[in-house]
Amino acid sequence: MGLLDSIIRIDNEVDTQTGLISQIGAALQGKAAGGGGSGLPTQEKTKNVTENGTVEVVPDAGYTMSKVTVNVNVPDVPAVVDELEVTENGAYNAADEGLDGFSKVTVNVASSGGGETQVYGLLDGTITAIDSDVEKVVAHACRGFSKIKTVNVPNAKIIGSYAFYHCTELTSINAPNVTTFGTYVFLSTAIKSVNFPLATSVPVQCFYSCSSLTKADFGVASSIEEHAFAYSGLETLILRRTSGICSLLNKKALVGTPIETGTGYVYVPAALLDTYKAASNWSNFASQFRVIKDYPDICGTGV
Numbered sequence: 001m002g003l004l005d006s007i008i009r010i011d012n013e014v015d016t017q018t019g020l021i022s023q024i025g026a027a028l029q030g031k032a033a034g035g036g037g038s039g040l041p042t043q044e045k046t047k048n049v050t051e052n053g054t055v056e057v058v059p060d061a062g063y064t065m066s067k068v069t070v071n072v073n074v075p076d077v078p079a080v081v082d083e084l085e086v087t088e089n090g091a092y093n094a095a096d097e098g099l100d101g102f103s104k105v106t107v108n109v110a111s112s113g114g115g116e117t118q119v120y121g122l123l124d125g126t127i128t129a130i131d132s133d134v135e136k137v138v139a140h141a142c143r144g145f146s147k148i149k150t151v152n153v154p155n156a157k158i159i160g161s162y163a164f165y166h167c168t169e170l171t172s173i174n175a176p177n178v179t180t181f182g183t184y185v186f187l188s189t190a191i192k193s194v195n196f197p198l199a200t201s202v203p204v205q206c207f208y209s210c211s212s213l214t215k216a217d218f219g220v221a222s223s224i225e226e227h228a229f230a231y232s233g234l235e236t237l238i239l240r241r242t243s244g245i246c247s248l249l250n251k252k253a254l255v256g257t258p259i260e261t262g263t264g265y266v267y268v269p270a271a272l273l274d275t276y277k278a279a280s281n282w283s284n285f286a287s288q289f290r291v292i293k294d295y296p297d298i299c300g301t302g303v
Contacts (some may be wrong), residue, residue, distance in 0.1 A: 033285075079264045119281045132156075137163045139182055151175070159185055171212070181206055196221075196258045197240075202228040202253075217299075223247045231256035235264040238292065238299050242269050248281040259288050 044067040047057050131152045138159030142148055151173040161182030164170055170189040178196055183204045190212045195232045197219030207213055215236040222224035224246060234257040239246045257265030268276050270291045277286040
């Protein structure tokens with residue numbers, strides 16, 4: 001009796017040799033494809049996952065698993081739906097504040113002489129006063145902040161270019177320790193009077209178009225550059241340096257001012273009066289010089 005005859009006798013449902021051979025071929029094919037010797041056909045499945053956890057993937061009855069494809073769908077993080085208003089540094093539970101999409105918000109603003117109020121005011125342009133102990137005001141720091149009215153930086157030694165450029169409401173600044181200015185620092189501001197006892201020079205267009213500026217007092221300045229006070233309202237310029245004159249690098253430094261038109265004056269030490277009158281560019285304003293000590297009501301004490 002052959003193998004084929006034995007199998008036909010056992011399996012009554014297969015009544016032809018052709019059908020039996022087809023069934024054996026299918027079983028062998030399933031084993032070769034990874035059926036693990038079970039003789040079962042294989043199948044593939046796809047599972048979508050949207051959250052963390054354990055996912056069980058099992059084959060359907062009568063099949064073995066040959067491949068599982070997992071699609072991980074990560075939902076978008078919800079947008080912030082509320083605002084967190086704080087008055088001091090610290091960590092805040094975002095869920096308590098209604099800030100969806102965040103677990104914690106930490107506010108840590110390093111500041112001095114005005115704190116977070118000044119930081120927020122600078123960010124949104126609403127700041128009206130600056131009171132700080134910084135030693136340097138960087139270039140463009142408050143450029144165009146039209147609502148700033150006063151600046152108090154008593155420890156600042158440097159004020160960079162354009163720092164208060166076009167701060168059209170700025171009327172006063174206290175910076176007694178400044179030694180160095182950049183260019184265009186106060187252009188088109190509303191400053192009325194300045195006193196810089198340690199500033200070594202007055203750079204290009206530093207006070208250009210400051211129509212409200214009527215008085216400027218410098219203790220040691222050694223030079224005034226082109227258009228420094230041009231088209232300002234400067235009536236009184238006090239130059240207290242005694243070790244030599246303050247050079248006027250270009251007569252345009254005073255163009256469009258009352259000093260140029262003959263109604264403003266430059267106040268200098270008595271010992272340097274004649275030197276100023278004869279000096280390059282200053283000679284154009286020879287009739288506008290006065291001695292500091294002769295006008296205490298304007299200049300206070302001095303030589």
